[in-house]
Amino acid sequence: MPIIAELEKRFAVTHIPLGGVPSAPPGQPAGQPAPPAQPAPQAFSVTEPIVKVDPKKILAVCSFLAASGFDYLLTVTAADFPQRIEVLYFLCSMSGRLRLELKCELPRDKPEIDSVSGVWKAALYPEREVYDLFGIKFKGHPDLRRIFLEDEFEGYPLRKDYTSDFLVKMPEVGFR
Amino acid sequence: MTAPETIAERMAKDVIEQPVRHEVTRDLWTDDFNVNIGPQHPSTHGVLRLVVTLDGEVVKKVQPYCGYLHRSIEKISENRTLLQLVCFSDRVDYVAAMNANLAVCLAGEKIAGIEVPERGQYIRVIMAELNRIASHLLWFGDFGLNLGAGTPFFYAFREREQVINLFEEVCGNRLTYNYIRPGGVAFDLPEKWVERCQSFLDYFLTKLPEYHRLVTNNPIFQVRTRGIGVVTREEALNWGLSGPSLRGSGVDFDVRRDDPYEVYANLKFRVPLGTRGDTFERYLCRMMEMESSVDIIRQCLEKLPGAQGGHAKKVSMLARIPANREVLVRTEAPRGEMSVYMCSGTGGPKPWRVKYRTASFANLAALDQLSRGYKIADLMAIFGSLDVVIPEIDR
Amino acid sequence: MDIAALLASEWAQLALYAVAGFVLLNVMLGIVTFLVLMERKVSGWMQVRLGPMEIGPWGILVTVADAIKLMTKQDVVPRHVDRFVFRLAPALIALPPLIAVSLVPFGKNLIFADTSVALLLVLALTSLTSMAILMAGWGSNNKYSLLGGVRSAAQDLSYEVALIFAALGPVMLAGSLSLQDIVKAQGGVWFVFLQPLGFILFLIAGIAELNRTPFDIPEAESEIVAGYHTEYSGMRFALFFMAEYANMFLVSCIVATLFLGGWQGPVLPGVLWFVLKVFAVIFVIMWVRWTFPRFRVDQLMTFGWKVLVPLGLLNILLTGGVMLLV
Numbered sequence: 001m002p003i004i005a006e007l008e009k010r011f012a013v014t015h016i017p018l019g020g021v022p023s024a025p026p027g028q029p030a031g032q033p034a035p036p037a038q039p040a041p042q043a044f045s046v047t048e049p050i051v052k053v054d055p056k057k058i059l060a061v062c063s064f065l066a067a068s069g070f071d072y073l074l075t076v077t078a079a080d081f082p083q084r085i086e087v088l089y090f091l092c093s094m095s096g097r098l099r100l101e102l103k104c105e106l107p108r109d110k111p112e113i114d115s116v117s118g119v120w121k122a123a124l125y126p127e128r129e130v131y132d133l134f135g136i137k138f139k140g141h142p143d144l145r146r147i148f149l150e151d152e153f154e155g156y157p158l159r160k161d162y163t164s165d166f167l168v169k170m171p172e173v174g175f176r
Numbered sequence: 177m178t179a180p181e182t183i184a185e186r187m188a189k190d191v192i193e194q195p196v197r198h199e200v201t202r203d204l205w206t207d208d209f210n211v212n213i214g215p216q217h218p219s220t221h222g223v224l225r226l227v228v229t230l231d232g233e234v235v236k237k238v239q240p241y242c243g244y245l246h247r248s249i250e251k252i253s254e255n256r257t258l259l260q261l262v263c264f265s266d267r268v269d270y271v272a273a274m275n276a277n278l279a280v281c282l283a284g285e286k287i288a289g290i291e292v293p294e295r296g297q298y299i300r301v302i303m304a305e306l307n308r309i310a311s312h313l314l315w316f317g318d319f320g321l322n323l324g325a326g327t328p329f330f331y332a333f334r335e336r337e338q339v340i341n342l343f344e345e346v347c348g349n350r351l352t353y354n355y356i357r358p359g360g361v362a363f364d365l366p367e368k369w370v371e372r373c374q375s376f377l378d379y380f381l382t383k384l385p386e387y388h389r390l391v392t393n394n395p396i397f398q399v400r401t402r403g404i405g406v407v408t409r410e411e412a413l414n415w416g417l418s419g420p421s422l423r424g425s426g427v428d429f430d431v432r433r434d435d436p437y438e439v440y441a442n443l444k445f446r447v448p449l450g451t452r453g454d455t456f457e458r459y460l461c462r463m464m465e466m467e468s469s470v471d472i473i474r475q476c477l478e479k480l481p482g483a484q485g486g487h488a489k490k491v492s493m494l495a496r497i498p499a500n501r502e503v504l505v506r507t508e509a510p511r512g513e514m515s516v517y518m519c520s521g522t523g524g525p526k527p528w529r530v531k532y533r534t535a536s537f538a539n540l541a542a543l544d545q546l547s548r549g550y551k552i553a554d555l556m557a558i559f560g561s562l563d564v565v566i567p568e569i570d571r
Numbered sequence: 572m573d574i575a576a577l578l579a580s581e582w583a584q585l586a587l588y589a590v591a592g593f594v595l596l597n598v599m600l601g602i603v604t605f606l607v608l609m610e611r612k613v614s615g616w617m618q619v620r621l622g623p624m625e626i627g628p629w630g631i632l633v634t635v636a637d638a639i640k641l642m643t644k645q646d647v648v649p650r651h652v653d654r655f656v657f658r659l660a661p662a663l664i665a666l667p668p669l670i671a672v673s674l675v676p677f678g679k680n681l682i683f684a685d686t687s688v689a690l691l692l693v694l695a696l697t698s699l700t701s702m703a704i705l706m707a708g709w710g711s712n713n714k715y716s717l718l719g720g721v722r723s724a725a726q727d728l729s730y731e732v733a734l735i736f737a738a739l740g741p742v743m744l745a746g747s748l749s750l751q752d753i754v755k756a757q758g759g760v761w762f763v764f765l766q767p768l769g770f771i772l773f774l775i776a777g778i779a780e781l782n783r784t785p786f787d788i789p790e791a792e793s794e795i796v797a798g799y800h801t802e803y804s805g806m807r808f809a810l811f812f813m814a815e816y817a818n819m820f821l822v823s824c825i826v827a828t829l830f831l832g833g834w835q836g837p838v839l840p841g842v843l844w845f846v847l848k849v850f851a852v853i854f855v856i857m858w859v860r861w862t863f864p865r866f867r868v869d870q871l872m873t874f875g876w877k878v879l880v881p882l883g884l885l886n887i888l889l890t891g892g893v894m895l896l897v
Contacts, residue, residue, distance in 0.1 A: 044501065045503060050502070122416025148246040331618075396864050399870055
């Protein structure tokens, strides 16, 4: 997608194409220095290209994309991993029928990111939901408060380290 | 745990603007006042609380409070296999459960690389479209009730009862079907089901003109819905509206046609498009969608391959999802676009994260702006035309 | 004792009137009971269902069950209501239709009070109803009831004007305000054929006076407020309920009297014709209720003042003009 090349040029984003990066060929001709250790395999999407954005640049990237025809924000969501929380933005261009996924990785101890609700009003409620369930603060959101849970609820349930007396360990599904 | 606060303290913290004072003369003024609608209310299609700030009759601001039906389906889904996910998707939108089942099964199949045989795909599309008709019928009845017409509700449910009977013959359930499974469908169609479906479609097409005569052409209905809740094209896109709410404003986008899944690429159907973006156009889009659903089902019934094609692959109950994969599957549910995001983290039989992007959640966000400046009676008409169901909002 | 003199004496006359009034009251209550059942059955049949079927054969005892239920409920008077007004309102709303029915001619000689200003009295009594609704809204000490009551008063007021204009047509044609005279003047041709516009106007304005769909903003507010009778329960609510159906009966009687010829009709006795006509009009009113959605309150007022009132004036003008020429 040409827009991704443009993004890489302007904002130094990383592109994970649809279907993933092809893995390095196996085997090494003898005598060559050992290749650098392969980085941990990146998650790729089967349905759309992923663009990894630095959280500090997300507002600039989104403004640029909105001006370039990505006028529809499907949703903003998050996923909690052991070392990081990923915030995901799913964009769509109605006229060009293009799809794009933006991914920002935030540290788990201080998850803060700019809000894109100024660019797409469709981000208002999903960002509140992500704040409610993951605890990510969106700076600049006009009304950042919990949406599903009570205001005085403590903890962020969708994080993997959330514990509560109400959570019960389920028996594992066994083979039949 | 912080000490519980008094109701007065809590209300002081609520983000509702202080009442605005409108001065008529130096000694005479009117105040805005807040009206609470819900959570139990006949017109809110479920448990939703709306705090409406009114200046006399005119709506100044609508503040929805949702979460009364939050069942943490996404958290539960992180600990369920692909097969077990399906029965939770029923509850995400119990009015159109087949479509929700389909969305989550597509996500599971794409991420795990499971293929669905052709007959299974056709059956799934038939079920999804039948459920679209049933969901639109329920919406039609509720919309009439919101506006004060008591009779369309009963006519709509007479037809909906027949659709539900068809579903009951297929899978045994009337509301939450758990029928569309990863790899295909749970059971094959019973004997003579196709004939019964055809006769229902013929019968239904004779009833649609009745609805138009009773409601659409009614002058009181027209005066209550034309020009109400207008949303322009750009605003609709910016708010993330979808489905008939988006098409009523002139955006020609339908996931079935433009981002096709299953066998929709082989089917020819019309997508109704509005121009003015008001309540009447959204209403008309949904009514005409019922007709095009009948078209789709008829084509599918003709093209349905025989049973020897196989209707479901034997998918293991513990089908493994490969590691480091993500998928976002978009489907056109009756309310709008229902997309399921699934990511697999380290792999295994259970997904790492499942997210349901439901149309009602996005449509509800736009309610505030859509109804500002209209009267309180129009608020209910607008809310009805957005076709919001609460389980989709809260999940 | 001279029986004739006894019967002619004032006390006997009064006693006769009292007995006749009591009979009329009971007949009215019976009719109201029947109308409740009729509404539920008719609405059921229009909605592809059967209506109440369990209580009594084909459900005919359902109103009896309703009445027993309402009578045995606890009488709740909320603490901060205006006690006098709160208690007076249900009584005041049930009275006007019961009184006005005594002015309606049921048959050639079957009229309780044949006064020469009967129509005027009837229209004045229907205005009392709107006052009672306002009292109910105010007395409930509830912001939403007050809204409902005030809206209803505004609506009743607007449609009164249209009602009176529409009713003036038959008055001009018959030359009298007495209902019996108006019926007698329809011996040749019913006024509905001479006054089609007036008939439609009166019917619409009458439905609006009754606060029924499509004009039921004050009472069936599925939007926000629960209406002016929200704080009433038990027997007090039963009086509101009863008043609505008694009013519906009254309005239908007036329509039948003014436009459909009252008790006039060949072959069958007058009373039977009258009953048939009244119930035909009641059926039309119920039919309209279950077919149309309701008006928004500003559209309702616009319709009343900007459509019905000018048409009513036009009707009077046309009637007068034609009468002058013919």
